[in-house]
Amino acid sequence: MRGLIVLSLVMLATPAFAVCPPEGQSRESLQALLVLKFTVPDTAERQALANGLLDCLGDPDPLVRDGIAYEALTQWMRANQLDVEGLRALRDRLYAMLAADDATGFARPFAALTLSEVARTDRIKQWMTPEERAAMVDAAGKYVESVRDYRGFDDAEGWRHGVAHGADWLMQLTLNPVLDRAQLDRTLAAVATQVVPEASHAYVFGEPGRLARPVLYAAKRGLHTEAEWQAWFTALVPKLGEASKAYNDAAWLARRHDLMAFLMSVYLEADQSDDAKLKQLKPAVVAALKTVP
Numbered sequence: 001m002r003g004l005i006v007l008s009l010v011m012l013a014t015p016a017f018a019v020c021p022p023e024g025q026s027r028e029s030l031q032a033l034l035v036l037k038f039t040v041p042d043t044a045e046r047q048a049l050a051n052g053l054l055d056c057l058g059d060p061d062p063l064v065r066d067g068i069a070y071e072a073l074t075q076w077m078r079a080n081q082l083d084v085e086g087l088r089a090l091r092d093r094l095y096a097m098l099a100a101d102d103a104t105g106f107a108r109p110f111a112a113l114t115l116s117e118v119a120r121t122d123r124i125k126q127w128m129t130p131e132e133r134a135a136m137v138d139a140a141g142k143y144v145e146s147v148r149d150y151r152g153f154d155d156a157e158g159w160r161h162g163v164a165h166g167a168d169w170l171m172q173l174t175l176n177p178v179l180d181r182a183q184l185d186r187t188l189a190a191v192a193t194q195v196v197p198e199a200s201h202a203y204v205f206g207e208p209g210r211l212a213r214p215v216l217y218a219a220k221r222g223l224h225t226e227a228e229w230q231a232w233f234t235a236l237v238p239k240l241g242e243a244s245k246a247y248n249d250a251a252w253l254a255r256r257h258d259l260m261a262f263l264m265s266v267y268l269e270a271d272q273s274d275d276a277k278l279k280q281l282k283p284a285v286v287a288a289l290k291t292v293p
Helices: 002-012 027-035 043-058 062-078 084-099 107-124 130-146 162-174 181-195 207-220 226-234 250-272 281-289
Strands: none
Touching: 027 062, 043 062, 043 084, 043 107, 062 107, 084 107, 084 130, 107 130, 107 162, 130 162, 130 181, 162 181, 162 207, 181 207, 181 250, 207 250, 207 281, 226 281, 250 281
């Protein structure tokens, strides 16, 4: 229950995040950290800096946000340089960032992307309780379902990419072998909401391929039948909207573009794979494709 309680509290919170750079740091010292390849020998200093860098995930400067804050946090987590309590602290503050206002649209997507790395640490070596993991699956699903900012890359401002970052979070969770069938279904339900977004936005930054990944890894678990996959894929087609608008409406065309890109991404991966569990997706995708106008 601890994970559920913590999640409920942080999702209700609206903390005032500190200004980036963190206390005791400057833009110059952060750039020096990059030059040093994020080497911080002292454990306590590294954990404190990791906590401080969370505020930089919403920084408008892409070098600070993406090239320093996210890269440093990712490197430390992948090198097992943050302990379990440190990871819990990061996770809970990242949950709070998802619940907080995000006027510029950077903080929430990068919080989700960083949470994908937190999820990866638990996949590599389990440290979350079952309740904490279940809470994260639900949090990831709710985040993906909530995305309405479909901006991707901007030449001056860099990446936002909320859908893709959320898909990465779902992917890392789906890769965890301890997730059960119900939890996999939760991730698939979240994916389905963004394959054909209600906003009728035409994806141009690789989002369909990223959304395909958690689906592919769920299929590799072998917990769904071919009939169940066919039902899941064909249920995406009605999201195109009224048949009378086919090829005669810009919003309908945008939705068709997204659906076709997603279906072809899944088909290509399944077709090229030697995994029989993935290959069983091919007839399911083909069945869906045959119903697309």
